[in-house]
Amino acid sequence: xxxxxxxxxxxxxxxxxxxxxxxxxxxxxxxxxxxxxxxxxxxxxxxxxxxxxxxxxxxxxxxxxxxxxxxxxxxxxxxxxxxxxxxxxxxxxxxxxxxxxxxxxxxxxxxxxxxxxxxxxxxxxxxxxxxxxxxxxxxxxxxxxxxxxxxxxxxxxxxxxxxxxxxxxxxxxxxxxxxxxxxxxxxxxxxxxxxxxxxxxxxxxxxxxxxxxxxxxxxxxxxxxxxxxxxxxxxxxxxxxxxxxxxxxxxxxxxxxxxxxxxxxxxxxxxxxxxxxxxxxxxxxxxxxxxxxxxxxxxxxxxxxxxxxxxxxxxxxxxxxxxxxxxxxxxxxxxxxxxxxxxxxxxxxxxxxxxxxxxxxxxxxxxxxxxxxxxxxxxxxxxxxxxxxxxxxxxxx
Ligand SMILES: Cc1ncc(COP(=O)(O)O)c(C=O)c1O
Numbered sequence: 001x002x003x004x005x006x007x008x009x010x011x012x013x014x015x016x017x018x019x020x021x022x023x024x025x026x027x028x029x030x031x032x033x034x035x036x037x038x039x040x041x042x043x044x045x046x047x048x049x050x051x052x053x054x055x056x057x058x059x060x061x062x063x064x065x066x067x068x069x070x071x072x073x074x075x076x077x078x079x080x081x082x083x084x085x086x087x088x089x090x091x092x093x094x095x096x097x098x099x100x101x102x103x104x105x106x107x108x109x110x111x112x113x114x115x116x117x118x119x120x121x122x123x124x125x126x127x128x129x130x131x132x133x134x135x136x137x138x139x140x141x142x143x144x145x146x147x148x149x150x151x152x153x154x155x156x157x158x159x160x161x162x163x164x165x166x167x168x169x170x171x172x173x174x175x176x177x178x179x180x181x182x183x184x185x186x187x188x189x190x191x192x193x194x195x196x197x198x199x200x201x202x203x204x205x206x207x208x209x210x211x212x213x214x215x216x217x218x219x220x221x222x223x224x225x226x227x228x229x230x231x232x233x234x235x236x237x238x239x240x241x242x243x244x245x246x247x248x249x250x251x252x253x254x255x256x257x258x259x260x261x262x263x264x265x266x267x268x269x270x271x272x273x274x275x276x277x278x279x280x281x282x283x284x285x286x287x288x289x290x291x292x293x294x295x296x297x298x299x300x301x302x303x304x305x306x307x308x309x310x311x312x313x314x315x316x317x318x319x320x321x322x323x324x325x326x327x328x329x330x331x332x333x334x335x336x337x338x339x340x341x342x343x344x345x346x347x348x349x350x351x352x353x354x355x356x357x358x359x360x361x362x363x364x365x366x367x368x369x370x371x372x373x374x375x376x377x378x379x380x381x382x383x384x385x386x387x388x389x390x391x392x393x394x395x396x397x
Pocket of ligand 1: 042241
């Protein structure tokens with residue numbers, strides 16, 4: 001139905017101005033190309049481990065409540081198991097009732113959290129490059145993402161000296177991901193503690209979005225979890241997701257650890273969005289925490305092998321791509337050395353001409369211009385097919 005002349009547009013500007021995530025846009029386009037070799041989406045090739053699937057099958061048969069709502073904050077037994085897991089991983093004991101929220105994955109957790117934290121016109125600092133959806137989520141809440149450039153010439157390290165000048169009275173939070181999506185860079189302890197010290201001095205929160213800490217291949221001793229510093233309990237909000245570590249991306253489940261003050265607000269927004277994380281996914285998450293994570297070593301070994309493969313293939317295409325070797329996660333973020341610097345056009349041409357899908361780097365922030373992100377969590381065969389085609393398209397290595 002057409003709107004009457006002079007009446008307000010049917011679709012709110014908040015939504016009209018929201019761009020589809022470039023990762024999903026490329027994946028949607030890629031799905032229309034039957035033989036596309038896609039490195040666009042960080043969707044691991046792994047199956048959810050058997051003990052988790054078996055526990056869910058049993059609950060479907062035995063638990064009369066399995067199809068029912070749960071209370072918004074999460075199943076008490078899962079919150080307790082999360083508190084125990086958090087203590088194992090960080091040495092910090094949190095109150096399962098007051099500090100743990102079971103989210104429908106970090107994406108939903110962050111969206112709810114930003115709604116809790118920001119007013120129109122507030123600012124949230126993100127790394128540049130950083131995760132595409134953080135940028136949109138911040139804008140969708142009426143706030144402004146402020147970009148903190150990673151130093152490509154130093155393997156995508158962050159420089160603490162660059163941070164403080166970005167903080168204003170409107171800054172509410174700094175979002176960090178380590179190892180990083182899209183660069184695979186680990187943020188070291190000194191940097192993280194430095195960020196937290198600056199944040200605490202200005203009353204700003206540090207939001208740690210952690211999908212990838214189980215996947216570190218080099219320099220594991222550089223990794224540090226800010227949530228393990230007891231003195232930062234009021235400064236750090238920590239979000240972990242089962243999506244990657246347990247190959248559970250479709251289950252939509254994660255958890256958030258924060259102060260009671262934030263959790264009280266968080267649960268209201270989570271309720272408004274989801275009512276609850278699907279009970280069946282919470283049962284799956286509980287099974288994940290109760291079973292031996294034997295799959296992790298296997299996933300890591302396979303991902304490390306794929307990292308070796310993609311780096312070798314990139315090395316052989318040095319005339320097209322220039323890159324820093326990732327230390328963790330499963331992404332690499334090469335600079336494109338050919339063409340006119342338009343990474344969006346490059347990615348679209350690659351798909352239409354040679355049926356290879358990558359994500360344009362500019363979607364990850366201004367520093368991503370003239371880069372592309374490649375996800376190497378897909379089968380070796382997909383990586384090889386993509387590079388065979390690109391080598392043919394760009395001869396002369
Ligand atoms: C940095 C980052 N945050 C959040 C997510 C989404 O996680 P979830 O599946 O838990 O919503 C991803 C997925 O790729 C990610 O890379």
